Amino acid sequence: MxxxxxxxxxxxxxxxxxxxxxxxxxxxxxxxxxxxxxxxxxxxxxxxxxxxxxxxxxxxxxxxxxxxxxxxxxxxxxxxxxxxxxxxxxxxxxxxxxxxxxxSGPEAANAVILPVLKTRGWHETALQQARSFGSESMLPFIVEPLAGDLVLTYVEDTPDSMSFLSPSEAERRGFDRETLYTQALDNLTRFLPELDVQGGGGRYVARLDRNYDASMVLLFDHWRDRIEIKGDPVFAIAARDELMLCGSEDDDSVASLRDIADEIALSSSYNLSRALFIHRDGGLQVFAS
Incomplete structure (x- = not known):
């Protein structure tokens, strides 16, 4: 199955x-x-x-x-x-x-900046690799804490390539932490019409393009009216291309979601977190049932 x-x-x-x-x-x-x-x-x-x-x-x-x-x-x-x-x-x-x-122009360059979810483990591995090459002070990506073991970084996604947005490039364009986050989320909203929310009975999966599926959790307030759940939304963000959710008051679904998050995180080539996360007070928190 x-x-x-x-x-x-x-x-x-x-x-x-x-x-x-x-x-x-x-x-x-x-x-x-x-x-x-x-x-x-x-x-x-x-x-x-x-x-x-x-x-x-x-x-x-x-x-x-x-x-x-x-x-x-x-x-x-x-x-x-x-x-x-x-x-x-x-x-x-x-x-x-x-x-x-x-x-074309500067606005077009900023329009391709998108948020991507990674893990602290990924970040630590990248730091180790940078140290081995003596380039720790010139990391090619930005990392911000998100929730639990999840972190947020940014890419520039064009029809020809995808690359990390570096801290120096973000600074050159005049971005600080807040304005960069706002720009990336504004860009991500363009994908909302393509988001396919499937399911029912309190269990849902959100599908996009297998690249930014997990990132769509950052825009949950924009599509929360497409689901019906009991309690606050609880998410499994176990892989880049998997975003599942149920309600915090649905004990059977939460237990099933936890098992599935474990399975996906262990088997996916794009694995993220085995934890569950709850959307509360406008943001993500680790869900401890």
Whole structure:
């Protein structure tokens, strides 16, 4: 049995039984996703004689324009209605990559800074490696404590590469601790329309792109209305590409989540923490049941 199956078991929210939406509704839903990703965009829907002619046109104040023909996406959706969020996420990711190529200048450089969760163990290993090369005073990354054994660092993620943002580069751009964190979270909010929150019955998993799934816990207040739980949210952040949660008053789910966090942290190539974390007072804390 997969970890995903262990977590959800036979619980379901019943969404897979809903009738597929028609093309007009599909286009409206996609247009809404575009508006959520780019609130400043002007979005228009166009319909033609055939399914393939349906499109969403949108442009931004900076001159960026895009047209998405929805025929193929709609046919994919009809074949697998449960994949709606993934289909939209793929379309939006493609648009975001094109937009990054369009934008230039200092604002564009700052727009690719994103927060990444690591562990204290990772940090200690990096320090040891730096000492062995005699470069401890020139570490290529920023590390901030987050909660328990989790720490926060920052990367610059472009279509061509991903690299750590160094302390010297952050200082050169005029960032301090607070402004850097704010910039990174603002950038991460662009991914909210692509976040796929799956589950029901008090047990959920949040899926993104297998790179920033865990980072989305930093934006929990933005998507907490997509879940129903008993008590405060308790998270397993056991790997970079795994973010699961339940309610603090659901003892069975908490026990299951703890077992799954152990299993993932021991087996994943991108493992993070075996601990559980509770979202309380606006931030993360280690959860001790």
């Amino acid at each position: 997969s970890i995903f199956s262990k977590w959800f078991g036979t619980k379901t929210d019943g969404s897979e039984n809903a009738a597929p939406m028609d093309l007009v509704t599909f286009a409206e839903r996609y247009a809404a996703a575009v508006r959520a990703a780019w609130p400043e965009a002007r979005v228009e829907i166009g319909h033609g004689a055939a399914t393939a002619d349906t499109r969403v046109d949108w442009h931004l104040p900076d001159g960026f324009k895009a047209t998405h023909f929805l025929g193929n996406s709609y046919l994919r959706y009809l074949g697998a209605p449960q994949e709606l969020e993934a289909i939209f996420a793929e379309q939006l990711a493609g648009a975001r990559a094109i937009q990054r190529d369009f934008v």
